[in-house]
Amino acid sequence: MNTTEEPRYIKVHPADNVAIIVNKGGLPAGAHFSCGLELKEHVPQGHKAALIDLAQNQAIIRYGEVIGYAVRPIPKGSWIEESLVDMPEPPALDDLPLGNKVPPALPPLTGYTFEGYRNPNGTVATRNLLGISTSVQCVAGVVDYAVKKIKAELLPQYPNVDDVVALTHNYGCGVAIRAPEAAVPIRTLRNLAIHPNFGGEVMIVGLGCEKLIPERLLPPGAAKTDILMLQDQQGFGGMVQAILNMAEARLIKLNQRHRITCSVAELTVGLQCGGSDAFSGVTANPAVGYAADLLVRAGATVMFSEVTEVRDAVHLLTPRVADEKTGQALIREMKYYDRYLSLGEVDRSANTAPGNKKGGLANIVEKALGSIAKSGSSPIVEVLAPGEKPAKRGLIYAATPASDFICGTLQLASGMHVQVFTTGRGTPYGLAMAPVIKVSTRDALTEQWPDLIDINTGPIATGKATIEEAGWEIFRFILEVASGRKKTWADHWGLHNDLCLFNPAPVT
Amino acid sequence: MNTTEEPRYIKVHPADNVAIIVNKGGLPAGAHFSCGLELKEHVPQGHKAALIDLAQNQAIIRYGEVIGYAVRPIPKGSWIEESLVDMPEPPALDDLPLGNKVPPALPPLTGYTFEGYRNPNGTVATRNLLGISTSVQCVAGVVDYAVKKIKAELLPQYPNVDDVVALTHNYGCGVAIRAPEAAVPIRTLRNLAIHPNFGGEVMIVGLGCEKLIPERLLPPGAAKTDILMLQDQQGFGGMVQAILNMAEARLIKLNQRHRITCSVAELTVGLQCGGSDAFSGVTANPAVGYAADLLVRAGATVMFSEVTEVRDAVHLLTPRVADEKTGQALIREMKYYDRYLSLGEVDRSANTAPGNKKGGLANIVEKALGSIAKSGSSPIVEVLAPGEKPAKRGLIYAATPASDFICGTLQLASGMHVQVFTTGRGTPYGLAMAPVIKVSTRDALTEQWPDLIDINTGPIATGKATIEEAGWEIFRFILEVASGRKKTWADHWGLHNDLCLFNPAPVT
Ligand SMILES: [Ca+2]
Ligand SMILES: [Ca+2]
Ligand SMILES: [Ca+2]
Ligand SMILES: [Ca+2]
Ligand SMILES: [Ca+2]
Incomplete structure (x- = not known):
């Protein structure tokens, strides 16, 4: 506890009846603030002190909003420990005002740019990455193995490429692919595969018998040749070589990119x-x-x-x-x-x-x-x-x-x-x-x-x-x-x- | 299609009215079997052919059990493609006979052993691994980094240890830890941490603010010192060094183990x-x-x-x-x-x-x-x-x-x-x-x-x-x-x- 520092608290909103203690290590009972508040007990750093005497069930206000209700009377200067706060119900969702206080647009800010990569589809990138998507978790081990090899043997030859990223995950098979909620992970994988930092280069590794058909990850305009199926390869050696070949073709293209304003x-x-x-x-x-x-x-x-x-x-x-x-x-x-x-x-x-x-x-x-x-x-x-x-x-x-x-x-x-x-x-x-x-x-x-x-x-x-x-x-x-x-x-x-x-x- | 090979099918059970085609590439229409069966159409390898004329709604039998019903008449020698099979209901669960045909115990088999490691608690191991458990996914990046360093710098000094395994996962925080079903992943992590192949050495890396309190993974008899909290460490450098120190103390002990019968x-x-x-x-x-x-x-x-x-x-x-x-x-x-x-x-x-x-x-x-x-x-x-x-x-x-x-x-x-x-x-x-x-x-x-x-x-x-x-x-x-x-x-x-x-x- 740093008692040499002046006691400080932060009250966020004028209506707040609590404030959080700033001092490292918190403040002890008796700590005195310039406003006159005196702590009744030790209050840890970041924790709330009562700025007024709170009655039982009185609303505890922070950010100008009710964060809960006092479970018992809490005297001014007390530590409002979490067990003293009864949580309010969440706002009901059916009668909320929609767009009734749309903030006015702030003034435009000009004169700021950054150096990024321009993608073929017009979007920009902040990194120049080779992304290797996967349709199913079964291929993760092989892809991880191949990516290590790509990083060691190929990447140094293509210095404009920042990194190689394997998009491995736990989805693709052993899942209820036709469940209504399956739309969420499938949409996620589709959109990850076309992340702007992959520069428009598509590469998908699938197995061959999985529920998530790799074609479902192909963006419009991509070719079937952007997909590699491990069950079509001759052994582990064949799989790794095929991944390296696909990766190198894309590294060559990515390596030609340069940052522009x-x-x-x-x-x-x-x-x-x-x-x-x-x-x-x-x-x-x-x-x-x-x-x-x-x-x-x-x-x-x-x-x-x-x-x-x-x-x-x-x-x-x-x-x-x-x-x-x-x-x-x-x-x-x-x-x-x-x-x-x-x-x-x-x-x-x-x-x-x-x-x-x-x-x-x-x-x-x-x-x-x-x-x-x-x-x-x-x-x-x-x-x-x-x-x-x-x-x-x-x-x-x-x-x-x-x-x-x-x-x-x-x-x-x-x-x-x-x-x-x-x-x-x-x-x-x-x-x-x-x-x-x-x-x-x-x-x-x-x-x-x-x-x-x-x-x-x-x-x-x-x-x-x-x-x-x-x-x-x-x-x-x-x-x-x-x-x-x-x-x-x-x-x-x-x-x-x-x-x-x-x-x-x-x-x- | 290998047509030089004699046509072969496999019928599993005497009551079966379908059999699967063995020949690589399947068999063409007209293929003739020694039993007299002749295929009406191409049947792919591993797929079923009708051994008799099946009437509409007739039970299709494989393994001596009903695997479905014919959606239309299927003549003998036809390919029973999946769309021709109506799936039966699953067995009702409430009136199943329990233990009414317990198989007699098979004769004991003696004279076989293997070379394993004896653990302090009496169990055995098939590998001599250092296992590093984690209470939360937040620490995975640091643990992966440290494990690479352990494998490169420490493991070669302890040749009797087979490997170092980081038990990283997607659980621990950002999850409903008090949901009734949370018992499943928590029990899983607890039991993974004491896998016999870890030789009784416990090492858990936690963050410090996660929902899955690392102590919940500690087996009985383990000490608080078997847990490392990253939020207690001085920076990334301190975290990595602390993990290496904990790992080395355990590698020294694991290295003294030898396989016994x-x-x-x-x-x-x-x-x-x-x-x-x-x-x-x-x-x-x-x-x-x-x-x-x-x-x-x-x-x-x-x-x-x-x-x-x-x-x-x-x-x-x-x-x-x-x-x-x-x-x-x-x-x-x-x-x-x-x-x-x-x-x-x-x-x-x-x-x-x-x-x-x-x-x-x-x-x-x-x-x-x-x-x-x-x-x-x-x-x-x-x-x-x-x-x-x-x-x-x-x-x-x-x-x-x-x-x-x-x-x-x-x-x-x-x-x-x-x-x-x-x-x-x-x-x-x-x-x-x-x-x-x-x-x-x-x-x-x-x-x-x-x-x-x-x-x-x-x-x-x-x-x-x-x-x-x-x-x-x-x-x-x-x-x-x-x-x-x-x-x-x-x-x-x-x-x-x-x-x-x-x-x-x-x-x-
Ligand atoms: Ca991983
Ligand atoms: Ca399985
Ligand atoms: Ca299975
Ligand atoms: Ca968050
Ligand atoms: Ca958050």
Whole structure:
């Protein structure tokens, strides 16, 4: 506990009757704030202190919203530990106002570009990757073996190609391929196969007897020769050689590509949080929200996601949808997930992890209010079902589970070029298909993990930086990373998590 | 098409009114058999020909069981293509006879041993592996990085250790950890962490904020110091060094182990099929069934699995259960899966893959009748829910999905030392924690994949080998592989598929 520092708390909204403790290690009973508040007991860092005497059942207000009700009287200066907070019901979905407070468009932001690759279909890429798609998990071992060989023997001859990425996964066979929900993983794999960072080169490895017929992953215009079936090959040796041959033909083409100046409007940025704490909603997420506004002002596409972290704050989002159709799509995705969870006999409160609670987040309502700060203040112009590709530019709600790996995989399927990932507790997360920029919510994590955290927003909590400054820093860093001029720490170490498909259908 | 060979078919049971064509490439219209049958049209290899004139709605009999009904009159000598077969209902589960025909115990088989490792808790191992368990997918990138370093820098100093295996997976956070069904993946991870091939050494890497508290994976008697939390480490460098330190302490101990002679009774063998064809049920699976009987006679534990491939043949298994309790457990697992599939709006017919049908399997009934041949003829002494550990020795039904990867993972959790995997269409499947012996159902696959198939049972189809001979070959090969004297092709190439957990609960 650092008692030499002046006691500090953060109150987010004028109506709040609680505030979170900023000081590293928390503050002891008796700690005295300049406003006159005195703590009745020790309050850990990131946890809430009562700013007033709360009566039993009185609403506890943070972000100007009800995050719960006091289970018993809580005197001013007490620690509002999670067990003292009764969780409110989630907003009912049937009578929400849709698009009644669409924010005015922010002024356009010009003069910013990045260096990307131009794809044959007009899209741009932030990486020049050879992507090897797979139709079924059976081929993963052979593909992994071949990719090692490609990296060792072929890639060094093609220096303009950044990397070779095997899109291995757990789907394709041993699954109920005709279940209604199978549409989700199949759409995801189709869209992953044509990710812009693969430069329009298609390569699919299948087995031959699987349920997911590899042709279903072929984009329009691709040829049957873009598919390799292992059951057609002569032994393991034949399989590996055939994969190497297909790969080399594509490496030759990819190697001819060079970065050119591209408009920021062509960029698609995904936003996510993982290992959140109570600072997430006051430092990193609002800073990312500011960067999201800058990106939208520059014409880019920005996706935020994580249904269970939006569900309890959806009443703050429906007023922001650009039109009623978009609003209904947002409601549809919330209802879809309510039903999905209820089939498994849980609800959205299953989202919060022990680390969230240790970090000061009492429940999913408080977590959601902090999570949606990532979305900034733009109108929501489109809502995507899991793994769909956007048709518009601007701020988009891409519905996904909150699981870091599933959300990342689905945002990649939606065409994400760069992901911005905020974390309070800390996670060494990374993706092979697109760079992940890790933004820390607090100084202590950044100091502890200097070789994993890319950007620190901790100084916002102590007033040493503003949300605006951190937002600009994130915006500029996105463009540096998109241009290949800066490397994220995850890419530096090669920390790349496997794809993880969202398969709401049964396995067989 | 090889027309120089004499036309051959296989009729499995005296009551059968169909038989499958043996000849490579199938047989043309006019092909004449010694019994007098003449084909009316081309019948592909492995597909069924009508041995009699079948009336509309007449039962089509294979393995002495109804595999379906003729949708229209089918003249003798016709190809019984899958669309001509109406699928029967699955056996009702409520009135099945339980244990009414328990097979008499086969005579004990003595004089067979293998060379294994003795574990501190008395169990044996077929490999001397360092296993690194993980509580959450967030740590996978760091663990993979560290394992590469361990293999390169540490493992060569400890030559008695066979390998280092990272148990990475998609579970641990972003999941509904309190859903009733979460018991399945959690039990699986707990039991994987104490797999006998890890020699009693426990090492668990966790993050620190995940839902699956790493302590839940700790076996009784293990210490908190067997867990490493990445959020407690100083940066990525600190994480990697800490993993290496923990690993080396365990490598030193594992390196002191040597193989000793063990009783076959201490061995646990898992059986599975994948990429099945119509030969699976007449060559490979019966040969494996014969080997299963030899193993049971020698006192070993043999597990067969794959619920959707047992469901339609369950009436042939319930009479074989050793007692009523075991029978009720078998029914319970069938009902569990019926319900699981129906929640996803499918049924057990979702099992069959296009390759099964190309291989001549008309439907899941025919596939199931072939699949259960792996179980041989012993009494079924125990039934396990997915991922449970057996309490008995002998023939055990370990309920799992049929997905090769999920079944493999669950059989490993149940303590499998060696897996025998039959395949007709061909799959390059392998596991890192235990050797997988691949058994081909037909000559053509073995000739095409000589560097992947370990044992060929194709000669059974042409009468050049007997089920008994092939069964003994498999039995002896299991003991060679268990002893480390022979390597499977999958191990030779390092073809090791990722673990794939069965998680019937929702993700969040
Ligand atoms: Ca989140
Ligand atoms: Ca997340
Ligand atoms: Ca992997
Ligand atoms: Ca099977
Ligand atoms: Ca299988």
